[in-house]
Amino acid sequence: MDEMQFLDSVYELAVSYLEDERPLVDYQNFESLEKITDTNLQHGPMPYEQILLDIQHYLKYCVKTNQSGFMNPLWGGISTVALASELITSLTNTSMYTYELAPIGTVIEKSIISKMLGYVGYPDGAGTFTTGGSNGNMLGMLCARLKHNPMGMHTGYDNRNLVALVSEESHYSVVMAGNVIGIGKENIISIKSDPSGRMRADALAEEIQHLKAEGKDVFCVIATSGTTVKGSFDPLKELAEVCFRENIWLHVDAAWGGSALLSSKHTHLMDGVELADSVCWDAHKMMGIPLICSTFLVKDESILAKVCNHTKSAHYLFQSE
Amino acid sequence: MDEMQFLDSVYELAVSYLEDERPLVDYQNFESLEKITDTNLQHGPMPYEQILLDIQHYLKYCVKTNQSGFMNPLWGGISTVALASELITSLTNTSMYTYELAPIGTVIEKSIISKMLGYVGYPDGAGTFTTGGSNGNMLGMLCARLKHNPMGMHTGYDNRNLVALVSEESHYSVVMAGNVIGIGKENIISIKSDPSGRMRADALAEEIQHLKAEGKDVFCVIATSGTTVKGSFDPLKELAEVCFRENIWLHVDAAWGGSALLSSKHTHLMDGVELADSVCWDAHKMMGIPLICSTFLVKDESILAKVCNHTKSAHYLFQSE
Numbered sequence: 001m002d003e004m005q006f007l008d009s010v011y012e013l014a015v016s017y018l019e020d021e022r023p024l025v026d027y028q029n030f031e032s033l034e035k036i037t038d039t040n041l042q043h044g045p046m047p048y049e050q051i052l053l054d055i056q057h058y059l060k061y062c063v064k065t066n067q068s069g070f071m072n073p074l075w076g077g078i079s080t081v082a083l084a085s086e087l088i089t090s091l092t093n094t095s096m097y098t099y100e101l102a103p104i105g106t107v108i109e110k111s112i113i114s115k116m117l118g119y120v121g122y123p124d125g126a127g128t129f130t131t132g133g134s135n136g137n138m139l140g141m142l143c144a145r146l147k148h149n150p151m152g153m154h155t156g157y158d159n160r161n162l163v164a165l166v167s168e169e170s171h172y173s174v175v176m177a178g179n180v181i182g183i184g185k186e187n188i189i190s191i192k193s194d195p196s197g198r199m200r201a202d203a204l205a206e207e208i209q210h211l212k213a214e215g216k217d218v219f220c221v222i223a224t225s226g227t228t229v230k231g232s233f234d235p236l237k238e239l240a241e242v243c244f245r246e247n248i249w250l251h252v253d254a255a256w257g258g259s260a261l262l263s264s265k266h267t268h269l270m271d272g273v274e275l276a277d278s279v280c281w282d283a284h285k286m287m288g289i290p291l292i293c294s295t296f297l298v299k300d301e302s303i304l305a306k307v308c309n310h311t312k313s314a315h316y317l318f319q320s321e
Numbered sequence: 322m323d324e325m326q327f328l329d330s331v332y333e334l335a336v337s338y339l340e341d342e343r344p345l346v347d348y349q350n351f352e353s354l355e356k357i358t359d360t361n362l363q364h365g366p367m368p369y370e371q372i373l374l375d376i377q378h379y380l381k382y383c384v385k386t387n388q389s390g391f392m393n394p395l396w397g398g399i400s401t402v403a404l405a406s407e408l409i410t411s412l413t414n415t416s417m418y419t420y421e422l423a424p425i426g427t428v429i430e431k432s433i434i435s436k437m438l439g440y441v442g443y444p445d446g447a448g449t450f451t452t453g454g455s456n457g458n459m460l461g462m463l464c465a466r467l468k469h470n471p472m473g474m475h476t477g478y479d480n481r482n483l484v485a486l487v488s489e490e491s492h493y494s495v496v497m498a499g500n501v502i503g504i505g506k507e508n509i510i511s512i513k514s515d516p517s518g519r520m521r522a523d524a525l526a527e528e529i530q531h532l533k534a535e536g537k538d539v540f541c542v543i544a545t546s547g548t549t550v551k552g553s554f555d556p557l558k559e560l561a562e563v564c565f566r567e568n569i570w571l572h573v574d575a576a577w578g579g580s581a582l583l584s585s586k587h588t589h590l591m592d593g594v595e596l597a598d599s600v601c602w603d604a605h606k607m608m609g610i611p612l613i614c615s616t617f618l619v620k621d622e623s624i625l626a627k628v629c630n631h632t633k634s635a636h637y638l639f640q641s642e
Contacts, residue, residue: 003401004336010405011332014412015325025424033424039432043583051402055409061425062413073422078414080324081372084331086411088376090404091335092383093396093611101394103346103354104382111360131452142501156480156505176631180463182503184477262364290414307500 006048010055017059018078024070025063033061074228074256075285082289096129116281117297119261121274126301128308129294133255134173136280136296137222140251141177143278143303144220147249153306159183163211164220167191167199167234169227171253187216197232199223205242220249225270226257233257236272243276250276255294259286327369331376338380339399345391346384354382395549395577396606403610417450437602438618440582442595447622449629450615454576455494457601457617458543461572462498464599464624465541468570474627480504484532485541488512488520488555490548492574508537518553520544526563541570546591547578554578557593564597571597576615580607 001009028036037057064070066078094102096109113127130136141164146153148162159182166174168190178188189211192203208218221243223234236252243250252273258281260266261273273279277300283293298304322330349357358378385391387399415423417430434448451457462485467474469483480503487495489511499509510532513524529539542564544555557573564571573594579602581587582594594600598621604614619625 004339007336007339007401007405010408014408015328017412018325018328028424030420030424030427034428034431037425037428039428041432041436048402051405055405058409058425058429059413063415063422063424065414065422066412073416073418075414075416078412080328081369083411084328084372084376087331087335087408088379090407090411090611091338091387091399092380093386093399094384095394095612097394099351101384101386103349103351103384104358104379106351107355107358107360108379110355111362115362131456135452138501145503152503152505153500154505154507156483156508157503158479158481159477159503160479162477172631179474179628179631180459180502182466182473182478182480184473184475186475187477290411291416308497 001048003048006052009048009052013052013055013059018066018080020064022064024067026061028061037061075282075288075291077288078290079288086290113295113297116295120258120270120279120281120297122297122299124301125297125299126304127295127297128304130280130296132292132294133171133253133280133282133285134176136255136282136294137171137173137251137253138177138180139296139304139307140222140249140253140278140280140298141174141181141183141220142307143298144249144251145181146307147277147300147303148217148219150306157182159187161215161217163187163189163216163218164222165189165191165204165207165218166222167193167197167224167227169193169197169199169230169232170222170224171228171255174222174253193232197227197230199234199239201235201238201242204239208242208246208248218246218248220251223250223252223276224257225252225254225260225273228256231257233260233269236270236276238272240272240275249278252276252279254279255282256285258282262287322369324369327373330369330373334373334376334380339387339401341385343385345388347382349382358382396603396609396612398609399611400609403614407611434616434618437616441579441591441600441602441618443618443620445622446618446620447625448616448618449625451601451617453613453615454492454574454601454603454606455497457576457603457615458492458494458572458574459498459501460617460625460628461543461570461574461599461601461619462495462502462504462541463628464619465570465572466502467628468598468621468624469538469540471627478503480508482536482538484508484510484537484539485543486510486512486525486528486539487543488514488518488545488548490514490518490520490551490553491543491545492549492576495543495574514553518548518551520555520560522556522559522563525560529563529567529569539567539569541572544571544573544597545578546573546575546581546594549577552578554581554590557591557597559593561593561596570599573597573600575600576603577606579603583608 070076117125260269278298283289391397438446581590599619604610605612
C-alpha cells in the first residue's frame with residue numbers, strides 16, 4: 001500500500017463514518033479502553049495497514065458527535081462544507097501571523113471578521129479568530145485592563161485591587177482568565193441573577209458602589225449572552241448603561257448565544273451588544289462549524305492592536321524588501 | 322450535486338494539490354487579491370459548485386507550504402499520515418475537556434504525553450496539549466508564579482516586582498506571555514548570549530544578584546532550545562545549576578528544538594532538560610505534523626493541576642451518576 005492508497009482508504013473510512021447510524025458511544029471506562037487500545041509508540045514508521053486498523057479502532061470508540069440531536073456540550077452536528085474546509089485547511093497548513101504566509105487566508109479572515117463586526121454593530125471595530133471562547137473572554141479582560149491602566153503593560157500591574165464582575169450564571173472560563181491574567185479568583189465577583197438567570201442591572205450598580213466604597217477598582221463587567229446551564233441572555237442595554245455611567249469596560253461572552261444575531265426571530269436577545277466594548281462569539285457552537293472556530297470582536301480597534309503589540313520583539317517576521 | 326458528491330470533489334482537489342508541483346506562491350498584494358476574491362457572504366446556502374470554485378481559488382493563491390525545502394517559519398512539509406489524522410479529528414469533532422466526550426482521545430493523549438515525558442526525563446511529570454508554543458511558554462510562567470506565591474491565584478498578584486529572565490535571543494512569545502499574565506514588558510529582562518547565541522550562565526547568575534540587590538523578585542528563567550534566528554541551544558545544565566541554587570523555576574522553550582531528543586546524533590543538545598521544571602515542545606515544527614500540535618510538560622504534576630483548577634466553577638461538567 002502506498003501513501004496515496006492509504007489516504008484514499010482513510011477517506012473511505014471517513015465517508016462510512018458520516019453515513020453510519022451507530023449509537024452515540026460504545027462506552028468503556030478508561031482501564032478497559034486502555035487495555036484494548038494499542039498505545040505502543042514505536043520509534044520508526046508503522047505500516048499503513050496498521051494505521052488504518054488504529055483509525056478504525058478510534059472511530060469505533062469515539063463519541064459520535066455528528067449524530068442528530070447531539071448538542072450536549074453546546075456544540076454538535078456536522079456541516080459537510082465545514083468538514084471539507086477543515087480538510088483544505090489541514091492540507092494547506094499555514095499560520096495567519098503574516099500576510100506573506102497566508103495571503104488568501106488574510107483576505108478571508110478580514111472579510112468574515114468585518115461581516116461579524118457588522119452583525120454586532122461595531123462598524124469601525126476590529127477582531128481576530130482565537131483559540132476558543134475562553135481565549136476571547138481573556139482578550140476582553142486584557143483590553144479592559146489596558147484601557148484602565150495603559151502603563152501596566154510596561155511596568156506590570158498591581159492586580160490585588162482589580163475587580164471584574166460577572167453574573168452568577170457565567171462560564172468558568174472567566175474565573176480561569178482571572179487566574180491567568182493574575183487578578184485572582186477572589187477578585188472575580190458574582191452579581192445576582194433574576195429567576196430566569198439574567199444578571200440584574202440594579203444588583204450590578206449596587207455592587208459597584210459597594211466595591212468603590214471598599215477602595216476596590218472595578219475595571220471590567222462580563223455579561224453573558226447564552227449562559228451555559230440556563231441559556232439566559234443578560235439584559236445588555238441595561239448593563240451597558242451602568243457601565244457607561246461608571247466608565248467600566250463591558251465585555252459580552254456570546255460564545256454560545258452570539259449566533260442569535262443571525263435569526264430574525266431571536267436577534268432581539270442580543271439587543272444592546274452594540275453598546276458593549278467587546279464580544280466573543282463562537283462559530284463552532286450554534287453555527288455547527290467543527291471545533292475551534294471562535295472570534296473576538298472589539299469596538300475600538302486601537303486597543304486590540306496595543307494588547308497584541310509585540311512586533312518589536314519579532315523583527316525577523318517583517319524584513320524590509 | 323449532492324452533499325457526498327461535493328465531499329468527493331473536494332477530496333479529489335486535495336489529492337491533486339498534494340501531487341501538484343506548482344511554485345511556492347503566486348504572490349499578489351492584498352488589494353489585488355481582494356479584488357479577484359469573491360468575499361461576498363450571502364445569508365442563505367451557496368451552491369456546492371460555487372464552493373468548489375472558491376476552494377480552487379484558495380488552493381491557487383495559498384502558499385504551498387508542503388513544498389519540499391519550505392521551512393521558512395520553522396515548520397513545513399506534510400506527513401500524509403498526519404493529514405489523514407487531521408481529517409479524522411475534524412470528522413469526529415470533539416473536545417478533550419472530559420473523558421465522557423473524548424474517551425479514546427484521552428487514552429491517546431495520556432500515552433503520547435507519557436512518551437514525551439519519558440524523552441524529557443520527567444517520569445512522574447504531567448503534561449497537556451496546548452494551543453501552541455506561545456501558550457506553553459505562558460503555562461510555564463503561570464506554574465512558576467504559582468510555585469513562587471501560591472496565594473496569588475486567589476488574592477491576585479502584585480506583579481510590579483516580579484521579574485522573568487530570558488536570553489536576548491528568545492522568542493517574542495515570552496514578552497507576550499509577560500503582557501498577558503500582567504508582569505509587564507519591562508519585567509522580562511534579557512540576559513547576554515555568547516557569540517553562538519547561547520544564554521551565558523555567568524551573566525544569568527550576575528543579573529540575579531543585581532536584581533536581588535534592587536529588591537526585585539526573580540520567579541522564572543526561560544531558556545531556549547533552538548532559538549528562532551540562530552537555532553542555538555542554551556546550556557541547560559549550567560542554567561539549571563544557577564536556578565537550583567537560587568530556587569527559581571526553569572522553563573525551557575523547546576518549541577522548535579525539542580525534537581532533537583528523537584535523534585541519537587543531536588539529543589545531546591537537550592542535555593539538562595531533565596533538570597528543568599517545565600518544557601514546551603511542538604510536534605508541528607520539526608516533526609512535520611500540521612499546525613497546531615504543541616505540548617507543555619511539567620516535572621511536578623501537582624502544580625499543573627493547581628494552575629488549571631477551576632472545576633468548582635464548572636459543576637455541570639461532572640455530574641454524579
